[in-house]
Amino acid sequence: MAGNRGENGSENRINSIERAFKIVDFLESERGATVTETATALDTPKSTVHVYLKTLESLNLVVRDGDSYRLGFRFLKYGGGVRNRSRLYRTAKLEVDKLARETGEVANLGIEENGLRVLLYKSEEADAIHDNAPIGEYTNMHWTALGKAMLAHYPPERVEEIIDQHGLPEANEHTITTREELYEELEETRDRGYSIEDQDRRQGVLTIGVPIMDQRTNEVISAVSVSGPVSRVRSPETMAELADAVKSTANVIELRYAHY
Amino acid sequence: MAGNRGENGSENRINSIERAFKIVDFLESERGATVTETATALDTPKSTVHVYLKTLESLNLVVRDGDSYRLGFRFLKYGGGVRNRSRLYRTAKLEVDKLARETGEVANLGIEENGLRVLLYKSEEADAIHDNAPIGEYTNMHWTALGKAMLAHYPPERVEEIIDQHGLPEANEHTITTREELYEELEETRDRGYSIEDQDRRQGVLTIGVPIMDQRTNEVISAVSVSGPVSRVRSPETMAELADAVKSTANVIELRYAHY
DNA sequence: ACACTTGTTCAACAGTATCGAATAGTTGCG
DNA sequence: CGCAACTATTCGATACTGTTGAACAAGTGT
Secondary structure, three states, X not given: OOOOOOOOOOXXXXXXHHHHHHHHHHHHHHXXXXXXXXXXXXXXXHHHHHHHHHHHHHOOOEEEEOOEEEEOOHHHHHHHHXXXXXXXXXXXXHHHHHHXXXXXXXXXXXXXXXXXXXXXXXXXXXXXXXXXXXXXXXXXXXXXXXXXXXXXXXXXXXXXXXXXXXXXXXXXXXXXXXXXXXXXXXXXXXXXXXXXXXXXOOOOEEEEEEEEEOOOOOOEEEEEEEEEEHHHXXXXXXXXXXXXXXXXXXHHHHHHHXXX | OOOOOOOOOOOOOOHHHHHHHHHHHHHHHHOOEOHHHHHHHHOOOHHHHHHHHHHHHHOOOEEEEOOEEEEOOHHHHHHHXXXXXXXXXXXXXXXXXXXXXXXXXXXXXXXXXXXXXXXXXXXXXXXXXXXXXXXXXXXXXXXXXXXXXXXXXXXXXXXXXXXXXXXXXXXXXOOOOOHHHHHHHXXXXXXXXXXXXXXXXXXXXXXXXXXXXXXOOOOEEEEEEEEEEHHHHOOHHHHHHHHHHHHHHHHHHHHHHHOO
């Protein structure tokens, strides 16, 4: 009486690993939790959760903190490693720092993975306000400046694919929710030379993004952006200034990336 | 014929999770690998490795890159989250940046977890040389400046525990390898007011470390350090200067941490 | 001392991870 | 072209291991 024979055959996954990472995700989002909390949240017997947590603990992946478990710093290693061996990150980091320093706002570096935007790096000056947008954040492309900057230079069929896969969820009244609107916006973005995220997703935050292209293949690699409070940023002049700064940063990164 | 009855009974761990992370570790260290590479390296049937990789891929934890698999950026999220919700990191980051800027060398922030030193954060100026010491790195305490700075202010029984658990491995002729030497060094460290890692572990690198204490409980929380090339750093004067800079950084962090 | 938490152990069972062998793609070479 | 050598991938039977409810221990507060 073996496994799942009936299905389409490509459903061969290991259950315990999925479960383990459900728990990891939960601990991540809750900033730590007790056995019973996790058990009830994930609708799983306590004893089961217990074995998982003990296993993860023995691997240094979670650590006990009194009665609650939280993710251990071993994850830092994985994360840091992943990022560090990204050639893009290595070439771009210092430029992004510079951009943040020069503009006095938050500067961001992002890429696309699996149709989502991943925040690779974020640089903020001392007076930066937002604590939002944690590094490593996965989110939809269509409501972020980084995402729109990249989409604007993707081949149309790839854009379609991404929409098919992830849809166009709505965060508030500023969010683009139809394909037509999105295509229009992407065209404007190309004309304008930079993308704008004007509270598409988060109240009070305005972001300006520019793609980073591989100069050889002319394909999008990544994107840079600068974020600031709407109140301070949304005048045509400052937006133009910021856009120039972001563009020149993108340019430097492109050059450094090409001649690495 | 259920589980493992013979043993001491407390050995209840889930095998597949351990295996999964062995694979993750391998991919991390190799910066990506193919199915067969992983299979032979871990001495596991290809078919088994295959299922694991497919499972991890479906969870966005690894991504394909041609024929080889590497860790995905989802690990960034875990790592970033872990770090960001560390109160110490939040209060210390900007100070560490400042320290790096002022000294022109690499500044580091570390903590202890499970008797090992974890590199929480590293700040390097544009002209920084070393690409070593990746963020999240776990290593023994006794051959790092951060580790020795912390050990010097640990209760002796805790130091013993840590040595029992991890030993005193040797990296080169500068490494401390006996308990007596270590205790002596820790005492000198206390007298001196800062710890010194003079090529204990890595050729050509000299590091100066200072602990960060909780002002209320007077317990060690963490440590800061500054690293530079031996050639540039090892004169009594520069070492004293650097030590002062590190000490004052540690102090500021202690204050900010206390009045958070 | 009580009731009500929580984390932890245990053993029996069901179901699934496992592995060898077969298959299917790829690449390189004669 | 087609063979050879290399991959990734599928498949099926079995042993094993993850799973679970229930019992136990250890706190915590009233």
